[in-house]
Each structure stands twice: as structure tokens, then as C-alpha cells.
Amino acid sequence: MESARIDTATTPDLGPGPLQELTPLVHAAVREARGDLAEGTMVIPNANYTDPGIAARELATSFGAPLLVGPARMVERPGDWVTLTLVDTPVVVVRGDDDRVRVLLNACRHRGAQVADGAGCSRRLTCPYHAWSYDTSGALVGIPGAEGFADRDRASLGLVELPSEERAGFLWALRDPSGAIDLDAHLGPMEAELESWGLDYHVATTMELKLRSNWKCALEAFQETYHFPYVHSASLVGQGTISNIVTFHRFGRHHRLGVPLASMPTPLTDGEHVSCIYYLYPCTVMATSPVGAELLQFWPGATPSTSTVRHSVLSRQSVDEADVQAFYEGYAPLIQAVVRDEDVPVLESSGIGLAAGHTDAVLGRNEIGCQGAHRQILADLGEPAG
Numbered sequence: 566m567e568s569a570r571i572d573t574a575t576t577p578d579l580g581p582g583p584l585q586e587l588t589p590l591v592h593a594a595v596r597e598a599r600g601d602l603a604e605g606t607m608v609i610p611n612a613n614y615t616d617p618g619i620a621a622r623e624l625a626t627s628f629g630a631p632l633l634v635g636p637a638r639m640v641e642r643p644g645d646w647v648t649l650t651l652v653d654t655p656v657v658v659v660r661g662d663d664d665r666v667r668v669l670l671n672a673c674r675h676r677g678a679q680v681a682d683g684a685g686c687s688r689r690l691t692c693p694y695h696a697w698s699y700d701t702s703g704a705l706v707g708i709p710g711a712e713g714f715a716d717r718d719r720a721s722l723g724l725v726e727l728p729s730e731e732r733a734g735f736l737w738a739l740r741d742p743s744g745a746i747d748l749d750a751h752l753g754p755m756e757a758e759l760e761s762w763g764l765d766y767h768v769a770t771t772m773e774l775k776l777r778s779n780w781k782c783a784l785e786a787f788q789e790t791y792h793f794p795y796v797h798s799a800s801l802v803g804q805g806t807i808s809n810i811v812t813f814h815r816f817g818r819h820h821r822l823g824v825p826l827a828s829m830p831t832p833l834t835d836g837e838h839v840s841c842i843y844y845l846y847p848c849t850v851m852a853t854s855p856v857g858a859e860l861l862q863f864w865p866g867a868t869p870s871t872s873t874v875r876h877s878v879l880s881r882q883s884v885d886e887a888d889v890q891a892f893y894e895g896y897a898p899l900i901q902a903v904v905r906d907e908d909v910p911v912l913e914s915s916g917i918g919l920a921a922g923h924t925d926a927v928l929g930r931n932e933i934g935c936q937g938a939h940r941q942i943l944a945d946l947g948e949p950a951g
């Protein structure tokens with residue numbers, strides 16, 4: 566596969582971020598050919614990938630936490646909207662005429678149909694079933710044949726709003742409309758870490774793939790670089806990275822992996838030679854690159870052995886500009902192909918094997934990112950880490 570040329574000269578300056586502190590640490594790890602290692606191996610029981618009871622408990626524990634919806638600029642202008650599904654909860658993210666971003670349940674108050682699908686910009690969201698329409702704040706503003714519903718209070722029939730809040734350029738929401746979102750508690754020290762980049766990402770493109778694997782099998786594939794020489798040797802991800810050496814830093818329930826890029830010179834000179842792979846509890850991975858980031862959200866499916874990955878390519882520059890758009894038209898398909906054609910076959914294979922029962926998973930000391938994520942998920946389930 567051909568590599569897209571990444572022109573970093575025109576990308577906006579970031580805040581200081583963690584790279585200044587992190588780059589020498591990652592460089593030292595490369596020199597010593599040894600990254601941060603977990604204390605020991607860790608066994609994940611088969612049931613954690615296959616048992617419907619555990620899957621149901623995870624929905625209440627891990628997925629009761631604030632979930633990262635996307636960068637706040639996923640809806641840039643008043644009237645912009647995007648739909649997605651937070652596990653099992655269809656939502657439409659809308660920037661209102663008042664410039665406030667709301668995460669609304671994408672369920673019509675008539676009989677539940679989704680009032681929007683995909684992405685768009687409009688002053689009204691109109692349900693395709695009987696054409697009830699809502700404004701950009703979710704208020705119900707139109708009912709064809711309104712006399713049929715005259716004894717109902719229209720003001721109480723707006724789209725249900727989920728608790729949401731913006732921090733460090735990203736939007737988080739709860740699936741439970743009656744819950745109280747506490748991002749101070751959820752993000753802890755990760756807020757300052759994300760804030761330090763001064764991130765203001767634009768969404769260049771998004772793809773969603775249905776997977777035949779537990780959501781944690783999918784997550785694991787993006788928490789270690791151990792597989793890179795075997796799975797990614799022919800593509801830009803494998804060729805651009807020094808595999809199986811990572812640094813690990815915990816930030817409360819979340820963590821950061823420092824990954825050396827193949828461009829890392831000796832002696833060390835200025836420049837971005839490190840990718841940060843963030844694990845944002847419970848189900849989000851964000852991998853930074855010199856031009857932007859990849860955002861991966863792993864949503865559990867209807868059964869423990871199915872899931873959905875939503876993969877977004879994030880840009881530091883507005884994708885409204887023609888040259889930026891042209892760059893992403895070349896670059897995004899290459900990145901998407903790596904995930905779709907290289908990662909998905911192996912992570913599904915892992916999911917299918919585990920779904921057959923009989924085998925547990927064992928995570929190596931080198932798979933410290935996978936271990937870190939599992940430890941937090943198990944802690945919230947109240948189960949010991951093995």
C-alpha cells in the first residue's frame with residue numbers, strides 16, 4: 566500500500582502537550598529496546614468475553630460512565646447535526662441556534678422513530694414516519710393533523726435530552742437521561758492532559774463497522790503494538806511505527822501509551838516522533854499523529870460476541886478548506902483500510918475463537934495498555950484482576 570504524504574508544515578501549532586516530556590522517555594525505551602512492562606501476565610477469563618450476564622453488568626457499570634461522544638466540533642455551526650448510537654441508545658448531536666451542543670435521544674416522541682440519520686445541517690429535524698418536527702433545541706414545533714393530539718401538551722413532547730458536557734474540546738454524555746454527569750470525577754487528571762494539547766479537532770470522515778467480536782477484543786487491538794509486524798507490515802501504520810515498545814502513564818481511570826514512530830532519529834532532534842495513544846475509559850481510543858488523530862469507539866452489540874467500532878479521522882485543520890479536504894481524501898481511505906482490512910480480520914478471529922468457549926485470554930507484560938483497560942473494567946465490575 567502506498568503511504569499518503571503527511572505535510573506537517575501547514576498544520577496549526579499545538580499547545581505544549583505532553584510530547585516534550587514524553588519524547589525523551591520513549592526515545593530511551595527505544596534505545597534500551599524495552600518499554601514499560603506490566604508486573605506480570607494477566608488472564609482474562611473466557612466469560613468476560615462471552616457471558617451475557619457479565620455483558621449486562623458492564624452496561625450498568627462501565628457504560629453507566631460518561632461516554633466520549635466525539636470532538637465538540639463534530640457539529641461546527643448552528644443547525645449542524647450528527648447521529649450515532651451510544652451502545653444501544655440512538656442519539657442526535659445538534660448545535661442549536663443558541664450555539665449550545667445538545668445530545669438528544671434520537672427517538673420521536675410520537676412512536677419512537679429516528680428523526681435524523683447520518684449528518685446534516687437544518688433548522689428542523691423532521692421524523693420520516695408522520696413528519697413531526699423538532700427545532701435545533703429538540704422542542705416539538707410541528708405536528709401534521711395536530712387536532713388528533715390536541716389534548717397533549719406539546720411543550721412536554723420535545724426530544725429527550727441526555728446529560729452532556731464539553732471539556733478539553735470533546736463532548737461527553739450519559740446514556741441515562743435522569744443521571745447526573747460528573748466529569749471532574751470521571752476525567753480526573755486526564756482533563757489537564759487533554760487540555761494541554763489545546764485540541765480543537767474537526768472530523769474529516771467517519772466509518773462504522775459491525776464486528777463479530779466482543780467489544781473488548783476490538784479495544785485490545787488498539788492498545789498494543791505487539792501485532793504490528795505481523796498484521797501491519799505492508800501498510801503505513803506498521804511501517805511508520807517501532808513495534809512492541811510503549812511507555813505507559815495512568816491518569817485515573819484512563820491512560821496514555823507513548824509509541825515511537827519510525828521517524829524517531831538518533832540523536833533526537835525536534836519534531837513529533839511519538840504518537841500518544843489514549844485510552845479513555847471505558848471504550849474510546851484516540852491515537853494522535855502529526856496531522857491529527859484517529860478516534861475509535863467500541864460499542865458492545867446485542868450479544869457479547871458482537872460489537873460496533875466507530876472510527877473517525879480527526880483533523881487539526883478545518884476540513885472546509887479545499888487543500889485540507891484534498892489531503893484527507895487521499896489519507897483517510899488509507900487509514901480506514903488499515904483498520905478494516907488489517908485489524909478487523911484478526912480481532913474478529915480472536916472474537917470468534919473466544920466465543921467458542923474453552924480458552925481464556927492471556928495478556929503479556931508487554932500488553933500493558935490492554936491490561937490497564939481490563940483492570941479498570943474489572944474494578945468497576947467488582948471483580949479481581951487475574
Ligand code: FES
Nearest residue numbers: 673675676692695
Ligand atoms: S413516529 Fe415520528 S412522527 Fe410518528
Ligand SMILES: [Fe+2]
Nearest residue numbers: 786792796908
Ligand atoms: Fe492494529
